[in-house]
Amino acid sequence: MxxxxxxxxxxxxxxxxxxxxxxxxxxxxxxxxxxALPVVVGMSLGQGLGVVAFLLYATAVFGDIYRGDVADTIxxxxxxxxxxxxxxxxxxxxxx
Numbered sequence: 001m002x003x004x005x006x007x008x009x010x011x012x013x014x015x016x017x018x019x020x021x022x023x024x025x026x027x028x029x030x031x032x033x034x035x036a037l038p039v040v041v042g043m044s045l046g047q048g049l050g051v052v053a054f055l056l057y058a059t060a061v062f063g064d065i066y067r068g069d070v071a072d073t074i075x076x077x078x079x080x081x082x083x084x085x086x087x088x089x090x091x092x093x094x095x096x
Contacts, residue, residue, distance in 0.1 A: 009060045016056035023049035 023046045030042025 009063055012056045012060040012063075016053040016060070019049050019056070020053035023047070023053060
């Protein structure tokens, strides 16, 4: 997963958001105009785009977890409030 840099992760999340919004608009269109074509387009294309948006977002999340960047994105001021602390030397010692 070396192709997932921070830039690409942000791009994936933004693309997922935009595609998700389009998907939701298509589904809302089918609810507002309950005719055959809007319902078919909204339910099939809308669901397909929703699945693509979810997969893009999941790829970004798993890429961050794989790279270990999750703790690095939390500002230091928030770490103390959330209970996230840096491990001490004793905690890092594996008992060799």
